[in-house]
Amino acid sequence: DLTRERSKKPPSQFGSKRSSERDCRVCGKSSWRQLQDLCRLAKTSCPALGISRKNLYIFEVDYLCNYKKVRDQEYYLVKWRGYPDSENTWEPRRNLRCAGILKQFHRDLERELFRRSGRRPRARPPRHLDAALVDFLVQKARQRKALQRWERELNAKRAHKGRISVENEVDLNGPPWDFTYINEYKVGEGITLSQVAIGCECKHCLESPANGCCPGVSLHKFAYNAQGQVRLQAGQPIYECNARCRCSSDCPNRVVQRGISYNLCIFRTADGRGWGVRTLEKIRCHSFVMEYVGEIITSEEAERRGQIYDRQGTTYLFDLDYVEDVYTVDAAHFGNVSHFVNHSCNPNLQVYNVFVDNLDERLPRIAFFATRTIWAGEELTFDYNMQVDPVDVESTHMDSNFGLAGLAGSPRKRVRIKCKCGTDSCRKYLF
Template structure:
């Protein structure tokens, strides 16, 4: 085997078939590698100093449009991201290097005025696999591949940390985190967005919407300033409420995860579901995105910011989603 295509993994050597992506992790340039003789499931990230394939590296960089700016500040923001796959950042459009005043977090935080959930989960005692009779669930919401199989906005009930079932229980999907490969990409008209770096089958859990849990009153104050600038990072937790108004809201403007960068589309490819894991308090459910249909490599991940009607009373902005059935306006 030609040494110029080798990569080291301890004392063993493997042959590099292709270089798929690159990212800077803790200041180290990493490359996603497809290994010769192995399926895509075995792709892995390798530090540049561990690669001995200069020809492949040169060809990889020659085939890519160079970034227009230094993305080191952005990768420093992503340094604390505990995603299953490193997030890649690309900007071939302008000189924007990173978002301002944004901190990457991996779980939502509670502000002082938000109470902790008060509807505890009664742990199940299932030991042979949870069924619809399990005290934690009402119906089977995931199929054998862990993909959602109930209508959008249906409450997804997962077994909690004190349940007797093991970590492989079919109910445990969102709590295990995302396995999606993300690329944060700069777009000419929309700014930062997110695209898929690998195919995503329909029904796959994509990511949880993470941010600050705040009161509805606080959300009204923050939202007034943001709406004037056409921004929307507020998500009301109203999917479990009997009325029209939520008591609490998730704000992902300053603190959030990769979902902070999702753009709007009038024909989105993601669906949103309320999720309950540690408790069953309808006021404080989680929010999780799932694939509405099969998503291809390079396809942007989008959701509908505002499916409300024009007479909702909110601010109006021009829509740049480009969907065939674009409504031309976003109402906030």
């Protein structure tokens, strides 16, 4: 969103105009836009960065800080991108060509006025804003910029097709400061993943599986149909083709390993459950949605961390107890979108154990599949205290508090935690 050519010249302390771009030196880890800002600050043209004499004094609005109306003229206090707050200027509306930022500013203003009064705000904003309201608008604008940066970071790190968006229209909470996005397990100290030694020789793994393909070798059923939907009962393991198989990457028995394919949104819930995840597009019943990833640690380490998490008020421990309770996945500080998925007593996701390149049954990959058709805009949930039919094979289940609702639960000593899912079948407590 570009504004008019700014009427005042940049402050003189930024130096005189330089004739040669060779004099322009900046630190090594600056983004393209930061480099452009530095050129404008130094009043230096740089053809390589697209900064010429014609656009040298064209400035971009970072966000709007304040509003006032003098007679019939509307003015906005502008925070200019690349300039400190001390260089903010009041600009008449006619000079601003940033329709999106203007619209968002008035939307934030109307929501805060409604929150204060409980009544629908007037069609026109007040002529002057009080200090508390201005402070809120500035914090909201800064929060939105921080969430946009976080969204770009998440998408830069993701190794899957599905994009990630971030939204918070509820409070002023910004990105979690101690969370790192990863795409696969982060193996802890003293743990070794044993790589698979053989692969299948199938020409077409679904239509003509040789010796039962990879599932058949392990005496299990083929997991998917031609559309990639799981057809096994919950609790039965999924064996996908691996790196040593002759089939291609589009093999129908390679679903989980291809990663998240749906566009998802991490959003702030309005009912005190912290962050949540919703889908931005329709998800078919029995389709793969995402994996639960994090640090793989021993059960002893999980016990130690669990006691710390209890004191902090949250934990993200997921026991890998498919055959024995030896390892745990901790997604507190390293994880993917599943880190933000909330609990429900009537969930739309089901957990399956998946084996690909590592066949150690103590270290399955944890995959979420849709239990029904999930429509665009619907929140994704799973049951933290998942139980499977006793006739099924023993399955992975959640054995600790999960989510950002500020609740604590020891990974080994369960406490009664109130459930906030709000479904008709709510059990009232997580455990």
